[in-house]
Amino acid sequence: MDNDIKITIVDREGNSHEIIAPTDMSMNLMEVCKAYELPVEGTCGGMAMCASCQCYVMSDHDLSEKSVDEEAMLSEAFHVKENSRLGCQIPIIKKLEGLKVELAPE
Numbered sequence: 001m002d003n004d005i006k007i008t009i010v011d012r013e014g015n016s017h018e019i020i021a022p023t024d025m026s027m028n029l030m031e032v033c034k035a036y037e038l039p040v041e042g043t044c045g046g047m048a049m050c051a052s053c054q055c056y057v058m059s060d061h062d063l064s065e066k067s068v069d070e071e072a073m074l075s076e077a078f079h080v081k082e083n084s085r086l087g088c089q090i091p092i093i094k095k096l097e098g099l100k101v102e103l104a105p106e
Helices: 029-035 068-076
Strands: 004-010 016-022 054-057 084-086 100-103
Touching (some): 004 029
């Protein structure tokens, strides 16, 4: 349990899910959402090529900068906001304890 963090994910119906995510398995947010059977497609398998795992970061966490690929994909996606990120580009690490995200509409 020392390697687990708590994350809150608000689904597309507005329901809040507090989940436990492992930091020692090299997972990203999209993979964790899929593991908990939340409605995230991840069509491209985490390559920042589809935006089906877009989410809105609701908490004040210092995330890594968006890659060129992530920026390009978000520039073509629908429902993009200033706090939009691709879940596949957010690695699950200790400093994300308490992260809160909302899934973007399909």
